[in-house]
Amino acid sequence: MASGVKPRVKAPKSAAAGEVVTIKTLISHKMESGQRKDKEGNLIPRSIINRFTCDFNGQNVIDVELFPAISTNPYFEFEATIPEAGDMKFTWYDDDGSVYEDSKSIQVG
Amino acid sequence: MKFKALTAAAALIVAMPVMSLADPDDDQLVINGDLEITTKAAAPAHMEETGIDTIMSGWHFRSDETQALEMDDFDNPGMIFVDKAIDTWNAVEGSAGKSCASCHDDPSSMKGVRAVYPKWNEEAGEVRTIAAQVNDCRKTRMGAETWKYDGDDMAAMEALITLQSRGMPVNVAIDGPVQAVWEQGKDLYYTRTGQLDLSCASCHEQNYGNMIRADHLSQGQINAFPTYRLKNAKLNTVHARFKGCVRDTRAETYKPGSSEFVALELYVASRGNGLSVEGPSVRN
Numbered sequence: 001m002a003s004g005v006k007p008r009v010k011a012p013k014s015a016a017a018g019e020v021v022t023i024k025t026l027i028s029h030k031m032e033s034g035q036r037k038d039k040e041g042n043l044i045p046r047s048i049i050n051r052f053t054c055d056f057n058g059q060n061v062i063d064v065e066l067f068p069a070i071s072t073n074p075y076f077e078f079e080a081t082i083p084e085a086g087d088m089k090f091t092w093y094d095d096d097g098s099v100y101e102d103s104k105s106i107q108v109g
Numbered sequence: 110m111k112f113k114a115l116t117a118a119a120a121l122i123v124a125m126p127v128m129s130l131a132d133p134d135d136d137q138l139v140i141n142g143d144l145e146i147t148t149k150a151a152a153p154a155h156m157e158e159t160g161i162d163t164i165m166s167g168w169h170f171r172s173d174e175t176q177a178l179e180m181d182d183f184d185n186p187g188m189i190f191v192d193k194a195i196d197t198w199n200a201v202e203g204s205a206g207k208s209c210a211s212c213h214d215d216p217s218s219m220k221g222v223r224a225v226y227p228k229w230n231e232e233a234g235e236v237r238t239i240a241a242q243v244n245d246c247r248k249t250r251m252g253a254e255t256w257k258y259d260g261d262d263m264a265a266m267e268a269l270i271t272l273q274s275r276g277m278p279v280n281v282a283i284d285g286p287v288q289a290v291w292e293q294g295k296d297l298y299y300t301r302t303g304q305l306d307l308s309c310a311s312c313h314e315q316n317y318g319n320m321i322r323a324d325h326l327s328q329g330q331i332n333a334f335p336t337y338r339l340k341n342a343k344l345n346t347v348h349a350r351f352k353g354c355v356r357d358t359r360a361e362t363y364k365p366g367s368s369e370f371v372a373l374e375l376y377v378a379s380r381g382n383g384l385s386v387e388g389p390s391v392r393n
Binding site: 004006008010024026028071072073075 | 183184186189192193342
């Protein structure tokens with residue numbers, strides 16, 4: 001597991017039914033591209049977050065594929081319509097197989 | 110026809126008020142929607158002969174997009190390092206089996222510290238920066254290895270300590286026991302160095318608001334350090350910035366943590382007396 005990985009999410013605690021809310025997410029990750037070399041000239045193996053998804057009550061909101069050109073600490077900001085109260089689940093997939101999760105409950109009313 | 114259009118365009122350019130593209134703006138910095146930051150203030154009395162009457166945070170010299178990154182802690186990438194420093198704060202290290210928290214409890218006990226540093230340390234009989242104080246704590250109280258003066262660990266810890274005082278006015282003392290060091294810092298500020306023969310004042314006093322190649326020259330205030338720079342995607346300390354500046358004059362630089370840079374830090378900090386502590390900030 002890459003070190004110092006910590007997911008963060010900023011989402012409103014409540015929304016009106018049908019309201020479009022802004023979600024901000026950030027995960028601290030070094031996003032090693034696999035192109036760089038260390039002091040001895042050996043290639044540093046690739047280690048990145050390669051996929052990010054967000055689901056609301058089991059329904060997919062976004063599903064993003066990430067590639068090595070994305071810089072350190074990837075940040076995503078997107079909008080989602082909140083039809084009913086529920087849980088928003090965020091998942092990040094690491095190259096090494098680790099999966100990092102976070103979730104936020106959003107109330108309606 | 111074409112000639113006429115060109116003449117008209119030229120006339121328009123001449124008619125425009127004399128204002129460079131790099132002038133500071135008048136935006137207001139409010140962090141998280143509730144913390145108002147003083148980014149412009151009347152110059153402290155000791156700056157009377159400099160011709161500067163308003164001191165300004167470097168925030169005013171950045172683009173709207175960069176400015177916005179600092180207005181919400183979630184968007185501020187410097188906060189990632191603050192989070193790391195909180196873990197370090199609570200981690201036991203060294204032969205004494207202590208962490209920062211063992212003596213200082215919560216990081217909030219550091220409130221007010223950043224506003225008055227560098228300051229005189231009576232026991233040591235010298236001017237101490239926050240970094241010097243942190244390393245002294247690590248060595249003598251924790252029995253741990255000292256950090257590199259301008260390294261990542263130190264920058265992150267400085268950010269955590271700075272954050273506690275965010276919004277408070279910078280108020281470093283320049284008289285009493287520190288006066289000699291302050292004078293030394295002032296001398297350094299006005300000493301030209303390197304093949305380019307530039308002093309700090311050449312850019313940051315006489316030419317702030319102008320372009321230096323593709324970048325905007327600020328007043329060189331350090332109230333907002335440590336600074337997350339978009340160009341290197343990490344926190345930068347005051348001394349690392351000094352080193353970069355002196356290097357850019359094509360001079361051999363002083364070392365981060367050296368008595369020369371400590372003196373310069375004290376002097377430059379005093380030029381920001383009245384601005385808010387703003388770090389960790391975002392710059393490009």
